[in-house]
Amino acid sequence: MHMMVAKPEQWVKPMAVAGANQYTFHLEATDNPGALIKDVRENGMKVGLAIKPGTTVEYLAPWANQIDMALVMTVEPGFGGQKFMEDMMPKVQWLRTQFPSLDIEVDGGVGPDTIHKCAEAGANMIVSGSAIMKSTDPRSVINLLRNVCSEAAQKRSLDR
Numbered sequence: 428m429h430m431m432v433a434k435p436e437q438w439v440k441p442m443a444v445a446g447a448n449q450y451t452f453h454l455e456a457t458d459n460p461g462a463l464i465k466d467v468r469e470n471g472m473k474v475g476l477a478i479k480p481g482t483t484v485e486y487l488a489p490w491a492n493q494i495d496m497a498l499v500m501t502v503e504p505g506f507g508g509q510k511f512m513e514d515m516m517p518k519v520q521w522l523r524t525q526f527p528s529l530d531i532e533v534d535g536g537v538g539p540d541t542i543h544k545c546a547e548a549g550a551n552m553i554v555s556g557s558a559i560m561k562s563t564d565p566r567s568v569i570n571l572l573r574n575v576c577s578e579a580a581q582k583r584s585l586d587r
């Protein structure tokens with residue numbers, strides 16, 4: 428679950444009870460990320476930590492060894508159909524270099540035209556709304572997104 432909410436602390440238990448297996452919250456939305464990470468784990472869920480475009484990756488870095496997934500927003504949170512922010516890719520690259528086995532997700536404006544940039548930077552989890560929903564062939568868009576990411580990941584592991 429990507430909790431794009433204020434006060435993410437209050438939804439941990441309800442989400443766990445509802446059956447969520449991962450709880451992603453925004454770093455900007457909490458004063459105590461360490462306590463929230465601990466609470467999510469104690470409630471049996473994986474931890475995702477998201478940053479908005481205006482938040483530098485250095486704020487996320489201290490928590491990166493304690494989380495399962497880092498989410499780099501590639502649009503301002505709010506709604507689908509926005510333009511992909513390519514200038515977020517250095518954040519993804521930096522995280523991939525520093526934390527080779529961390530799951531890194533990108534969300535916002537991701538589709539066939541932008542997936543190569545995301546995959547080459549090191550993203551391995553993709554949120555894609557409009558590009559799939561507005562396509563006449565959603566299945567082939569999903570396959571393309573998936574294949575580009577797996578090929579880039581395979582290349583990275585061979586290069587290591």
Ligand SMILES: O=C(CO)[C@H](O)[C@H](O)COP(=O)(O)O
Pocket residue numbers: 502503504505506507508509534535536537554555556557558
């Ligand atoms: O919720 C979002 C932003 O707040 C997402 O970016 C959105 O759901 C993904 O859609 P799209 O691929 O159209 O950007």
